[in-house]
Amino acid sequence: MPSELVLDTDRLDQHLLRDTAVVRKLLETADVTAHDVVADLGAGTGVITQALASQPAARAPTRIHAVEIDPKFRPYLAALAHRFARVDVLWGDILDIRLDDVTKVVANPPFRLTEHLPRWLRRLDRLTSATLVMGRSFGRAAVARPGAAHYNRVSLNVQSRYVVTMVATIAPNGFHPPTRTPACLLHLVPRRPRPGLETAVDDAFSRRGGIRVKDLLRQLRNDSAALGSLPRRHEVVAAVRASPTTRRIHQRRLQELRSADLSLFMAELLHADAANQPDATNQSATNQADAG
Numbered sequence: 247m248p249s250e251l252v253l254d255t256d257r258l259d260q261h262l263l264r265d266t267a268v269v270r271k272l273l274e275t276a277d278v279t280a281h282d283v284v285a286d287l288g289a290g291t292g293v294i295t296q297a298l299a300s301q302p303a304a305r306a307p308t309r310i311h312a313v314e315i316d317p318k319f320r321p322y323l324a325a326l327a328h329r330f331a332r333v334d335v336l337w338g339d340i341l342d343i344r345l346d347d348v349t350k351v352v353a354n355p356p357f358r359l360t361e362h363l364p365r366w367l368r369r370l371d372r373l374t375s376a377t378l379v380m381g382r383s384f385g386r387a388a389v390a391r392p393g394a395a396h397y398n399r400v401s402l403n404v405q406s407r408y409v410v411t412m413v414a415t416i417a418p419n420g421f422h423p424p425t426r427t428p429a430c431l432l433h434l435v436p437r438r439p440r441p442g443l444e445t446a447v448d449d450a451f452s453r454r455g456g457i458r459v460k461d462l463l464r465q466l467r468n469d470s471a472a473l474g475s476l477p478r479r480h481e482v483v484a485a486v487r488a489s490p491t492t493r494r495i496h497q498r499r500l501q502e503l504r505s506a507d508l509s510l511f512m513a514e515l516l517h518a519d520a521a522n523q524p525d526a527t528n529q530s531a532t533n534q535a536d537a538g
């Protein structure tokens with residue numbers, strides 16, 4: 247780690263990866279090929295960008311966009327761009343930069359963007375996966391099943407958009423300087439876009455949802471973008487309508503529901519929809535790691 251660097255942990259979450267085993271695991275999980283265009287979000291000194299660019303030809307992406315906001319990293323990232331023609335550096339805020347050609351994200355992004363990333367990544371039309379270092383409590387919620395202790399709005403936010411796997415946990419001293427809490431490695435594979443359903447989840451949790459449960463279901467049944475072809479939409483909505491949770495709350499407005507009921511209802515909707523997808527066997531959230 248360059249000793250002259252003064253790192254800003256408070257404002258920019260500058261905890262640089264120093265555990266090379268984690269970098270290897272990131273690459274192994276991302277399974278990048280020569281056809282991919284990869285974004286390293288919050289590139290820092292470029293440890294991930296460099297590892298990606300140094301892969302053997304069949305595994306080195308066509309292009310690597312290293313995105314960074316802090317100019318103190320310019321010498322490191324400029325040196326990488328000079329050494330590897332496939333690397334370019336994009337200076338600015340991750341949330342403002344357009345990355346239309348990106349097929350994979352492989353990154354240790356600033357933790358404060360964690361909650362925004364699941365929604366933001368959906369802007370990338372060509373994205374096939376995101377392999378990300380995240381806080382462990384976020385990761386536990388992201389993979390939690392309904393009814394599990396860590397299940398909460400993060401679970402729905404992530405699972406409505408991705409099939410998610412926790413691949414590993416990372417101890418605080420895997421970073422320089424060490425993080426305050428453990429981190430983890432998450433692998434996200436976008437689900438088929440379901441804008442109506444995603445918006446319903448967002449509305450429900452931002453409490454803009456003055457809509458009654460029964461009207462939301464009717465709206466989703468009629469919204470082809472949300473729930474696919476006609477017979478399936480009916481099946482999904484019928485399955486949710488028939489559940490005891492929904493029968494109990496179907497006259498209520500989303501914003502009146504207790505969090506536990508809201509979570510259960512939204513989870514039923516998502517899981518009924520996932521179960522009705524043709525590739526349903528691959529659509530469940532899994533947790534392969536020892537999240538101990």
Ligand SMILES: C[S@@+](CC[C@H](N)C(=O)[O-])C[C@H]1O[C@@H](n2cnc3c(N)ncnc32)[C@H](O)[C@@H]1O
Nearest residue numbers: 261262263288289290314315316339340354356
């Ligand atoms: C957790 S560090 C990771 C650095 C590097 N990827 C690594 O693993 O060693 C997060 C990086 O994101 C940068 N960063 C913070 N906020 C950012 C933002 N809004 N847009 C772009 N980069 C940002 C920080 O300057 C820092 O380099």
